[in-house]
Amino acid sequence: EPIEKDEPLLIMEEYFGKMLTFVTLALAQSLVVAVGDKFLLGITVTDLGLFIGFCLLSSIVFTLIVYTIVSMLGTVGKAVCVVFLVLQLAGAGGTFPVEVMPEFYQIIKPFLPFTYAIGALREAVAGPMVDNLWYDFKILLVFGVIALLLGLTLKKPLHPLLEWFNKKFKESGISE
Secondary structure (H helix, E strand, C coil): CCCCCCCCCCHHHHHHHHHHHHHHHHHHHHHHHHHHHHHCCCCCCCCHHHHHHHHHHHHHHHHHHHHHHHHHHCHHHHHHHHHHHHHHHHHCCCCCCHHHCCHHHHHHHHHCHHHHHHHHHHHHHHCCCHHHHHHHHHHHHHHHHHHHHHHHHHHHHHHHHHHHHHHHHHHHCCCC
16 A cells, blocks of 8 residues: 655755666666667677676766756756756767867866766776776766755745746746
């Protein structure tokens, strides 16, 4: 018999409950993609365990970042995440080597988590250099912790502003 709760969920209960759902889905997707890369596409990977592990870690970190931004900023957060995605692809070497990109991308590269995800996966594919691997691992963890801390500290204070903004956004009719 389900337990009925008369009081609404606390803001943090909702934040972590939804986050767990998204992280679970992201882990499943990441596992399918990583295993599919190896066994369906035939990608050569020198260390399959590291490859899968860093795919899962990257998935968690990016889910934390995106979920936290959207959770705190709502519709504006979605736009911020699209800009963040575009900057990541170009600035972290996801499309072309950053060295051939404009100077702006070379400057922001160290501040983009995708830089370290690409580095870690490169190590797993080509053969790990332990120092590089640990560095990428630590930096990815830092990005994940920062996202969690931002969510923990800013979600509740920003909640009334987000509610007001969402109300005004719906009233404007732009969302239809």
